[in-house]
């Protein structure tokens with residue numbers, strides 16, 4: 001695929017609201033406790049993330065890496081509009097703060113994705129790899145703080 005625009009369009013389409021295809025077909029006992037729109041968005045981000053981590057150091061893959069970053073960006077921006085399921089477990093008085101904290105951290109994550117995009121555009125693979133480390137730490141923190149322990 002030669003056109004970066006086509007790449008971007010395809011990448012964005014990867015984060016459109018998903019029909020729950022995959023898991024709906026799973027047997028009942030294998031299903032996770034709950035399926036959420038945020039969870040589905042995260043799953044899509046995860047697909048791009050896993051590939052990106054493998055190829056981020058390889059400058060010959062930068063065009064493909066930018067397409068993966070576009071998918072991550074679309075998913076992270078969508079995640080910003082959704083609330084963690086765990087918000088329901090927080091006492092009502094603290095819920096708005098919990099969601100605001102989540103949004104603040106997700107916003108920071110979106111800006112890391114923006115920096116990563118710039119690094120690949122500049123062909124700076126060392127910077128890209130450093131950003132990927134930071135994003136991995138943000139993922140770990142975000143999950144510890146905002147994900148339900150059983151999700």
Ligand code: HEM
Nearest residue numbers: 036038039042046049084085105106109138139142146147
């Ligand atoms: C590299 C970045 C990230 C990846 C690849 C990623 C991936 C995932 C995956 C695979 C799940 C499980 C989905 C499921 O089982 O349904 C998940 C759930 C979740 N993630 Fe992430 N995540 C990332 C970053 C973050 C960040 C930065 C935050 C918070 C600021 C976050 C918050 C959550 C929450 C709250 C859930 C539970 C879904 C729900 O409450 O409905 N994630 N993520």
